[in-house]
Amino acid sequence: MSYLVIEGLHKKYGQSTVLTNINMDIQKGEFITLLGPSGCGKSTILRIVAGLTDASAGKITIEGKDMSGVQPKDRQVGMVFQSYALFPNMTVQENVAFGLRMQKVNATDIEQRVQEMLALVHLSEKANAYPKELSGGQQQRVALARALIVRPKVLLLDEPLSALDAQIRKKLQADLRAIQRKLNMTMILVTHDQEEAMAVSDRIFVMNNGSIAQNGTPTEIYTRPDNEFIANFIGHYNVFTRQALEQMLGVTLLEHCSKFAIRPEALHLDQRDGDMCIAGIAKQSLMNGNIIRTTFDGETMFTMEQLHQQQGYSIEMGKSYKCYVAKEDVIALS
Amino acid sequence: MKKRGLADFFFLLLVGYLLLPVLATMLYAFASKWNKTILPEGLTLKWLSTLFQDTDFIQAFGRSVLLASGAVSIALLVIVPAIFVIVLYFPTYEKWIQMAVVMVYSFPGIILAVGLIRVYSQIGIPMILVVLGAYVVGILPYIYQGTRNSLRNIDARQLLDAAQLLGASKRQAFKKILLPTVYPGLFAGALLSFSVLFGEFVLINLVVGSRFETVQIYLMKKLSTSGHIASAVVFIYIVLMGLLTFVIAIVTKRSKGATNL
Numbered sequence: 001m002s003y004l005v006i007e008g009l010h011k012k013y014g015q016s017t018v019l020t021n022i023n024m025d026i027q028k029g030e031f032i033t034l035l036g037p038s039g040c041g042k043s044t045i046l047r048i049v050a051g052l053t054d055a056s057a058g059k060i061t062i063e064g065k066d067m068s069g070v071q072p073k074d075r076q077v078g079m080v081f082q083s084y085a086l087f088p089n090m091t092v093q094e095n096v097a098f099g100l101r102m103q104k105v106n107a108t109d110i111e112q113r114v115q116e117m118l119a120l121v122h123l124s125e126k127a128n129a130y131p132k133e134l135s136g137g138q139q140q141r142v143a144l145a146r147a148l149i150v151r152p153k154v155l156l157l158d159e160p161l162s163a164l165d166a167q168i169r170k171k172l173q174a175d176l177r178a179i180q181r182k183l184n185m186t187m188i189l190v191t192h193d194q195e196e197a198m199a200v201s202d203r204i205f206v207m208n209n210g211s212i213a214q215n216g217t218p219t220e221i222y223t224r225p226d227n228e229f230i231a232n233f234i235g236h237y238n239v240f241t242r243q244a245l246e247q248m249l250g251v252t253l254l255e256h257c258s259k260f261a262i263r264p265e266a267l268h269l270d271q272r273d274g275d276m277c278i279a280g281i282a283k284q285s286l287m288n289g290n291i292i293r294t295t296f297d298g299e300t301m302f303t304m305e306q307l308h309q310q311q312g313y314s315i316e317m318g319k320s321y322k323c324y325v326a327k328e329d330v331i332a333l334s
Numbered sequence: 335m336k337k338r339g340l341a342d343f344f345f346l347l348l349v350g351y352l353l354l355p356v357l358a359t360m361l362y363a364f365a366s367k368w369n370k371t372i373l374p375e376g377l378t379l380k381w382l383s384t385l386f387q388d389t390d391f392i393q394a395f396g397r398s399v400l401l402a403s404g405a406v407s408i409a410l411l412v413i414v415p416a417i418f419v420i421v422l423y424f425p426t427y428e429k430w431i432q433m434a435v436v437m438v439y440s441f442p443g444i445i446l447a448v449g450l451i452r453v454y455s456q457i458g459i460p461m462i463l464v465v466l467g468a469y470v471v472g473i474l475p476y477i478y479q480g481t482r483n484s485l486r487n488i489d490a491r492q493l494l495d496a497a498q499l500l501g502a503s504k505r506q507a508f509k510k511i512l513l514p515t516v517y518p519g520l521f522a523g524a525l526l527s528f529s530v531l532f533g534e535f536v537l538i539n540l541v542v543g544s545r546f547e548t549v550q551i552y553l554m555k556k557l558s559t560s561g562h563i564a565s566a567v568v569f570i571y572i573v574l575m576g577l578l579t580f581v582i583a584i585v586t587k588r589s590k591g592a593t594n595l
C-alpha cells in the first residue's frame with residue numbers, strides 16, 4: 001500500500017484555479033521531486049499536504065489515515081521553507097529542540113537527540129549561535145535538523161537550496177540525499193531546477209500550470225518525455241513539427257503525432273548503422289563546461305551537443321553539415 | 335580645523351542654551367536662597383523633603399502613574415492583538431491603522447478636549463474615563479511602531495506555520511516565538527507611551543482639571559505659590575524621564591544584539 005496518497009486535489013483562489021486534479025502515489029522512503037516552473041502550484045501542494053492551506057477538493061492519506069480535518073500540528077508532516085523560517089529569538093540548539101519540547105520529551109533525551117542531529121548536519125560547533133550569525137547554507141541545515149528531529153512521516157522541502165550558491169547547493173544536495181537514505185525518510189522536494197531534480201530523486205513529478213505533466217524516474221523522464229513541455233523543460237530537447245522533420249529527414253514518419261523531439265547529444269556527425277540524417281548550416285558554437293553546443297539552421301533551428309575531448313571534428317561556421325541520429329532517439333511527443 | 339572649531343563652538347552654545355534652563359531649574363530645587371547672586375547662596379534638601387511630605391503631591395504622583403500605566407495596559411491588551419491579527423491575516427487593512435496613526439499625530443489636543451467635553455459631558459460617564467480612553471487611542475502610534483518594526487523583519491506568518499508543523503498550537507507558537515521577538519520593541523513603545531502620558535497636561539487640565547489632580551496639574555498650581563517646590567517637582571520629573579529613557583535605550587540595544595531585529 002502506498003504511504004502517502006494524494007487524490008483528485010483541486011485548489012482555487014477566488015476565481016483562479018491553481019491546481020487541477022493532482023494525483024500522487026508515494027511509497028515509504030521514496031525521494032520525490034516536484035519539478036515545475038515558477039507559479040505552477042508546487043508550494044500550494046506542499047502547503048495542502050502539511051495542512052497549512054485547505055484544498056478546494058481532494059483527499060490526502062498518510063499511512064492509510066485520512067488527513068482531512070487533522071490540524072497541521074497533529075499530522076506528523078515536517079517542512080523546510082525556502083526562507084529557512086528559523087526562530088530568530090532562539091539559538092541553533094533551541095531551534096532544533098523546539099519540536100521535542102512541544103512533545104514534552106524529557107530534558108536529557110532532548111539534549112542527546114539535539115546533539116546527534118547537529119552532528120548529522122555538521123553543525124555541532126554552532127549549537128549556541130543565533131540564526132542571524134549563520135550563513136545561508138548553515139541556516140538551511142539547521143532548518144533541516146529542526147524538521148528531522150521529530151521524525152516526521154513525510155518531510156516536505158520547499159526549494160530549500162535555491163537561495164544558495166552553486167557549490168554549496170551541490171554539496172547540500174548530496175548531504176540531503178545521504179541523510180534521506182540513512183533515515184529512510186519519505187521526502188518531497190520542490191524545485192524548479194531540473195538538474196537538481198535529476199540528481200537527487202527516486203521519482204520526479206513534472207508540473208505545468210497546476211497539473212502534473214508527467215511522472216517517472218529521472219531516466220524515464222529524461223529519455224522519454226511525454227510532451228513538448230517536458231521536452232523543453234528537461235534537457236533542452238530539439239522539438240520539431242512533423243512536417244519540418246519529415247522534410248529534413250526525407251522520409252515519412254510512422255508515429256501518429258504532430259511533434260517529435262531529439263536530444264541534442266543524440267545527434268552526431270559520424271554515420272552509424274541505421275542512422276537517419278538531418279542537414280543544417282552551422283551558425284554558432286558555444287562552450288559550456290566540457291560540452292560544445294552547436295546551433296544549426298536546417299528546415300528549423302536545432303542544436304547538437306558534443307563532448308569537448310572528442311577531438312576530430314572542428315566545426316566551421318557557415319558550412320553545411322549532416323547530423324546523424326539513431327531511429328530510436330527520435331521521440332514522438334503526444 | 336578652524337571651521338571645525340567654529341562648528342563646535344556653536345554646537346556648545348546651542349546645547350548650553352537648551353540645557354541652561356533645565357540645569358537652573360534643577361539647581362533651584364536645591365537652592366536655599368537664590369535672589370541676588372549668580373549662583374545660589376546655599377544648597378538644601380528642604381524643598382524635596384517638603385514635597386515628599388506633602389500628601390497632595392504623593393497622591394498626584396500616584397494618580398499620574400495610575401492613569402498613564404492604566405492607559406498603557408489597556409492599549410497593550412487591545413491594540414497589540416489587533417495589530418498582530420491585521421499584520422498576519424488581513425495585511426490589506428494595515429493602511430487604516432497607518433491612517434489612524436497620522437490622525438493621532440495631527441490632531442491638536444485642545445480641539446480634542448473641546449470635542450470630548452461637548453460629546454461626553456452630558457452622557458454621564460466620569461470624565462476621567464473619557465480622558466483615559468483618549469489616552470489609549472493617543473498612544474496608538476507608539477505601540478504600533480514598536481510592534482510593527484519588530485514584525486517587519488520577520489515573516490511572522492511563516493514562523494507560525496513552522497512552529498505548528500513542529501507540534502505547537504497557535505497559542506504556543508504565538509507565545510514562544512512571536513511575542514519574544516516583538517517584546518523589546520513593544521516594551522520600548524510602552525515605556526515611551528508611559529512617559530508621554532505622564533507629562534500630558536492639555537487634555538487632563540481642560541477636561542477634568544482639579545477633580546483629578548495629576549502631577550502636571552499639581553505643578554501648575556505650585557508655580558504660583560512656590561518656585562522652589564515647582565522646581566523640585568520638575569527635578570523629580572526629569573529624573574524619572576531620564577530613568578525611563580535609560581531603560582528604553584538598554585532594551586532597544588539588547589534587542590539588536592540578541593535577536594534578528
Ligand SMILES: Nc1ncnc2c1ncn2[C@@H]1O[C@H](COP(=O)(O)OP(=O)(O)OP(=O)(O)O)[C@@H](O)[C@H]1O
Nearest residue numbers: 013018036037038039040041042043044045159192
Ligand atoms: N494566498 C494566495 N492567494 C491567491 N493566490 C495565491 C495564493 N497563494 C498562491 N497563489 C497563486 O497560486 C499559484 C501557485 O502558487 P505557488 O506558490 O504554489 O507556486 P510555486 O509553484 O510554488 O511557484 P514558485 O516556484 O515561484 O515558488 C500562483 O499563481 C499564485 O499567484
Ligand SMILES: [Mg+2]
Nearest residue numbers: 042043044158
Ligand atoms: Mg513556491
